[in-house]
Amino acid sequence: AEGAQRLGGAGTALAPQLPLEAAEAERAHLRGQLGDLTARCAELARQVETLACLLQTQAGQRNLMSAAAMKAPEAGVGVATGDAPSDARKAFRPSLDMVARQPTHVSQVGNEDLFLLGMHGNHSAHKERLLREIMQADGIGWEEAHARISEMDEFNERYYWLQTLPYRFGILGAVVLACSGSLMVFWKPVAQAYGLNVAGEELPEDVEDISSMTTNQVGSWTWTWMEPMIGTASFVLLCFQFARAQAWKLNMRPYTESMQRWRANRLAVQYPRYDTSVVRSWAKHMPKVQWHFHPTYRRFLGYKAL
DSSP states (O other): OHHHHHHHHHHHHHTTHHHHHHHHHHHHHHHHHHHHHHHHHHHHHHHHHHHHHHHHHHHHHHOHHHHHHHHOGGGSOOTTTOOOOHHHHHHOOOOTTTTTTOOOSGGGSOHHHHHHHHHTTOHHHHHHHHHHHHHHHHTOOHHHHHHHHHHHHHHHTTTHHHHTHHHHHHHHHHHHHHHHHHHHHHOHHHHHHHIIIIIOOOOOTTOSOGGGSOHHHHHHHHHHHHHHHHHHHHHHHHHHHHHHHHHHHTTOOOHHHHHHHHHHHHHHHHOTTSOHHHHHHHHTOOOEEOTTSOEEOGGGSOSSOO
């Protein structure tokens, strides 16, 4: 009986301690949750601050005056509208911080801006987009992608001379006709030989030797048979130009556009693992030609060439 009383007294003494220990444990658990929540809030605040800085940087890339207004609203530049008083606009000058991250090459432009440049037909953007497509498809670096694009350029320009042959004949023919036409009108030896042997015209009256005539007099004499030829040639070219304009309205592509499409489709079929639209946009571009009529292929221009 005495032992039972002792046990009963001990149980009575321990009974108030059990809720107290549970409360202490719950408080410790709540403190842990509060600390975790505080840390998460601090991390969220840091991310918000980083995002705000990023948005501010992007706004500065679009409009430097808006970036200045976000940093110092008291400077007089409207933050909400982006407008500024005339005095503030005239006095505005970019600071060193604003131009510190200015892109100097197309490779430093973001993907979306690069896409917009490509939509406007910028060939540098087409090249950079193809480089990034090669990097993504082959899992290689930017420098290594140039080796693949050089290989593609060599394949794309395999028939370059045949494709550009009509233009070269056109340039040569235009220069020859322009020079010969001018000589036939004004140069005395050529004018006399053509007039007597081809046109069947005699020298003007009271003129025994063409050397006694001035250049303008020779032109007036030869113009009687040269005018129909030159006028007819000009009219034919005008009709061809008008026909080409109507073909464009019908969405009928002349030789240049058809040839560029053929180049683009041929390269896209050769490299099917890359995006077709990216490859075709890059392949349509023709290499630059120097004064000696020899092209400068893109594979020889280097990494930073546009």
